[in-house]
Amino acid sequence: MRITVIGCGYLGAVHAACMAELGHEVLGIDVDRAKVGLLAAGRAPFYEPGLPELLTSAGATGRLEFTTDITRAADADVHFIAVGTPQKKGEYAADLSYVDAAVTALAPHLKPGALVVGKSTVPVGTARRLAGIVKAAQPEAELAWNPEFLREGFAVEDTLRPDRIVYGVAEGAGGERAKTQLDAVYATALGNETPLVVTGYETAELVKVSANAFLATKISFINAIAEIADVTGADVTKIADAIGYDARIGRRFLNAGLGFGGGCLPKDIRAFQARAGELGADQALTFLREVDQINMRRRVRAVDLTRELLDGSLLGKKVAVLGLAFKPESDDVRDSPSLDVASQLRAQGARVVAYDPQAVENAKRLRPELDYAASSAEAAADADAVVLLTEWKEFRELDPAAFGAVVGEQRILDGRNCLDPEQWRAAGWRYRALGRP
């Protein structure tokens, strides 16, 4: 099929490359010239494992192109909208200006029979409104909503082999036609028996925000238990293991620590609450406020624990920060708990030297006032304390004995419960963690 992907960020660039890999003819469109230039040259504008290889292999087939020229969308059968929906400044609601701009720019170029497919995470009710814009410009075009569940760091794998596919389509013949077109787009995954849920617009929109709200709740649940573990001497990691054996609960997303961040979970639970309020159903989601508060308290707790490790004062102390990205295998620092904690430590008088395997450049742009290092050893040289904030493999595999020789004082905060406390203590470290004795 001839496909466009409008918006070539963490979601769109991966989607475009994967669609070309699956045999479609793909045109990625973005307003950012620099990004389009890099993608057109086969280079990923951000860190995502597997994406550079995919850009090269799909690019070589001649089926993958990138442009800033929206008029070139006119030939395509299917148009994916993959632009961002960040949190609005000063309020909880989602900023839909990029989605609206993309659909409005595309609408005059739609040919009869074209299908517009929303992938961005939007407040329930958006798809029906956008369908009106599409129909007004081209009565023979359709709109469908096809939420995306990919995780950064596994985006290529999740797109090529999704665990489920959801279509939200209009009622009647238009919806039937949209389904047929989407079946052709996802023929490979559907052929591999990927579960498919076909539903209306509102349900599809709610599937996406419900999934993220559930994941956020699961993380905050275990972090709330970590708070209780902290005041009782219990070990939250053991609690997670033990309750996780119950298949109804499951161990995944029960890692207590610094909590969730990134470009999705935090803003999605807030936008969901804002939308519920607009719909007169705000009571249904008041618990998400608590989920958010538990999550934000983790950052405060990490700063407090670092101060305790340093015998009560951060002033003038050198703190090595390991990890800045919101999670490993990503260079994304949007709402990163790690970067937030690094900034707080500095604001409270510590001299922070931070290192991350991929996110230093992005962190520098947001927080130029921090000092950055090119390796964990450089960051930790003569440090009074080390705080591990993002659980990259290279940090999980640090040798406590060798690393102990680099630092000034052997004190470590394991902000992600990813180290073996016994091993670190045996090597002479004072070890602290969130929710672990």
Ligand code: UGA
């Ligand atoms: C999340 C969802 O997992 C995806 O399914 C969804 O498609 C995506 O948002 C989106 O809406 O676009 P992502 O933001 O890439 O994906 O990150 P996650 O893997 O969900 O992690 C989010 C945060 O939770 C990270 O900061 C991570 O460190 C934290 N986390 C995760 C924990 O603190 N504990 C856990 O057990 C798991």
